[in-house]
Amino acid sequence: MEFRKDLFQNERDDNLNVVGKGVQRQDMPGHVTGRSPFFDDHAFEGLLHLKVVRSPHPHARIRRIDIAAAERAPGVKRILRGSDVPVNKNTLLSLINFGKDDEPTLAVDKVRYKGEPIVAIIAESEAQALAVRALVRVEYEPLPAVFDVEEALKPGAPVINDTYPGNYFEYHEKYDHQKLRFGDVERGFAMADHIVEDRYQMSPIEHAPTETNGSIAAPEQNDRFVVHSCAQGLFFSLGTAAKIVNLDSNRLHFIGGTVGGGFGGKVDSLTEPLSILGAMMTGRPVRYVLDREEEMLYGSPRGAERIYIKDGIARDGRILARQIRSYFDAGAYTRLSSYAAIKCTAHLPGPYTIPNVASDIYVAYTNRCPSTAMRGFGITAVDFALEVHMDKGAEACGLDPMEFRILNAYRDGDMKAHRRVAKNTALIECVQVAAEKARWPLSDEARRQSSLTGGGGARAEIPATPIDENGRINRPETRGGRPTQTLPAGTMRVPMTKQPIMEGSTENRPKAPAVPQYEPYRPAAAAPPPVAPPMTAPPPPAAPPAVAPSPSPAPASQHGAHRFSSVFGTRRR
Amino acid sequence: MAKVPVQFRLNGSDRAAFADPADSLLTVLRRGLNDFGPKYGCGQGTCGTCSVLIDGGLRLACLTLAASCEGASIETVSGMADGPNLHPLQTAFMEHFAAQCGFCTPGMLTAAKALLDRNPNPSREDVIDAIAGNICRCTGYEPIIQAILAAARTLPAQRRS
Ligand code: FES
Ligand code: FES
16 A cells, blocks of 8 residues: 655644554454354344245235245244234335335235245244245236336336335425536537537446345343344444334344445345344244345345436537436335435536536336445446546547546536535546556646646636526426526525425425425526626636635535535535 | 254364254254354355365365264364464464455355365465355455465474475
8 A cells, every 4th residue: 555645745644543554453353263243143042034925026916915824834933914014114214304105024015126025934944934935825916017217207107116106206205306507508518519428327236245134133131122133234224123113212132233244235124124023923033034046136236327428528628518317226115215316416527627517316216126325326326427428528529538537627626516615626636646557648737737726716606507487496408498597607506495406396296295494585686687608618727826715605505405414514624 | 854963073072963954064053053153155155155174175064964964073263263372374364454344254264274284385376266166245355365375374384394
C-alpha cells in the first residue's frame, strides 16, 4: 500500500493512532481456530428444522392450500401459513417510516415471484422437513408475468404488487420517480457539437455469501426468545422481526455480528421472523437455514438497472448537458430499492461539473426475485454506465479519455447539480495518479491541473432552471410536459410548495394523507420572467488561483429525502 | 430410519454418535458432536468450507457419509492448535490478514494443512492448486496464498528437509 502524502497536505492530519498502521483484528483468533460463533454454530437440545414451500410460478393467484397430509407426516411438529403470521405484511424501511408495507412473510392470496415462500414446515429433522414439502398441495391460477422494467411501467401492464398498482414505488405516496433538474438540458443539447446517447443494462447479481442466510431462535428464560442471526444489521433485523411476530422488541434477544459474508444480502431478515414464530408456536428451538440452491435463486440479488444517458458535448470536450433516465428493477417487493433510487439521484451526474443536468430515476416492480442492498447499490451500476459513457464522449470529440475526465472533473467550489458546493474534490488527482501508475501519457497541461484551483467563480453559479406552471421542476420531455416558467439563475432551491422539489409527480392520484407541509409557494410574480441566458458551459478551468469564494451557505434542504443524511449530508470539513 | 452408531477418532479423541445412515459426516460432526469447525457452505461439494482430513487425506465432509467413517481418524480445524499454541498456518493466517468474514477459513486451513503435510516446500502454484477447491467469497485469495507460503517457511527445518 502506498500513501500519497504529497496530495492535499494541508487537509491531512497525520496525528492518527490507527490509520496507516497495522492492527490485529479482535476476531482473527476465532476465525483461525474455527471458534468464531456464526449463527449456526450453536448446539440446542431438541432443535427443530424449518423449511419453506416456494412458488413455482412467477405470478399466480393461490386458489387453495392443503396441508392436511403434510401435518400428519412423520416428524412434523407444525405447519405455518400466512394466517399464522401475526403481522403478515411488512416493508423493511417501515422502521424509519419510509414506504408502505407490501411484502408478506408467507404468501396468502397471490405469489409474485418464483420462489416466494408460501408454507413453512417445522420438523424434527431437516430431511423430514424437506420431504414434507411434496405433501403440501397448493393450487395456483397462473397470471401473466412481467419481467421487464419498462414493460411494467406501460399502461395496462399486469399489476404486480397491489400496494403499488402503478408498478412503481411511490415517493411521498404520489411521485413515480426521483427527479433532479439543474439548468436546461435542452438548451445545452442545442449548443452542443456532439450528442452521445446510449442505453446500459445491468444484470441482477447474487451476493453468494459463503455462509447462506439463516437463523436459530429458541425460547429463553424470562419469557424471551434468543435469536442467533446472520443479519448484517442486527438491530434492523430485531426491529423487523419484532414487528412481524408482534412481540415487544425487548422480548427478543438477538445475538450476531459474526457474519459469514454478507455484501448486502443479509439485511432483509429472510429467516428470522419464521424461526422466531416457529419457536413461539412449538416452544422449542427452531433453525431455518437456506440451502445453497435457495440462496442462489431466492436470496435477494443486486437489482438490475436499465440506464439511458444522453450527453451534449462542446467541440473542445466540455460536457454541456447530461440527461439520465434509469429504471431500478425492484423485483416483486420494495425491500431497499426505494433507497437505491435516492442514492442514485444524489450521485448524479457523477464527479463532473456539468451546467445542465436532468435525471429521472424510477423504481419498477417486476415478477422477479425482490432485489436488495449490495455494495453501493444505486451507485455502482450508474457509475459503470457513466464511466463507459465518458469514454464514448471522449471518443466522440477525439480526446484522450483521461484528459477528458480531467477537463470535466469537478473542483473545489464548483456548484453541483444538487445545488451544493463541491468540497474536498479529488478526481483530478485520482486520474493523474492512475495515469502515472498505468504509464499513460498525459499532456503537461493535464498534469498541471488541480482540484484545489480553477473551481468556483462562474462555476459556482446556479443556472436558470425551467419549471412548470405549478412551480414544480419541469416534467420530463418524454412525457410531453413543456416548461412554462423559469427558476431564475442563482436560486438555491424551488421555494417550497406542497411539492417536494426533487421528484416527479403523477396526476390523478389520490392525495397522500401525510405529506410534509411547506410554506405556500408564491409563483412567478416574484420571478423576473425571461431570465438572463443560463450559464451553459462552465468556463474552462482557467489559470489557477481563483480559490473559490465560497458562496453563501445553502439553506438546509427540507425535501422528503433529507432523512437519509448520509446521502445528502456534507462530507468531511 | 433407524439410527446407527458410528465411532471414530476426532482430533485425537475417541468419539461416538448415532447417525442416520444418510447423514453426512458434516451433519454428524456439527449437530451430533458439536464440532462447529467445519462449515456448511453448499452441501454439494462446490465450496470446500466443510473440508476435513480423514486418515490424513483431504475430504469434503458434506459429501462423506458419516457411516463410512467408522474407525477412521478425522482432523478438523478445531484440533489444529496444540492447546494454546497455534499451528504455524494459523499464526500466518492471522499475520497476513488471510481471513475476512472467516467463514471459508476452516476449510482453507484444512486444505493448506493437507498440502504442507505432504509437501513442506510448496511453490506458489502448488498452493494455488491446493486451495483450488475452496471458495472465498470475500475474495481474499492473495493474502491466503501469502499466508500459506509464509507458514511453509516457518515449519521446522527438518520437516522441510
Ligand atoms: S459444504 Fe461441503 S463443499 Fe460446500
Ligand atoms: S473470508 Fe469470507 S469467505 Fe473467505
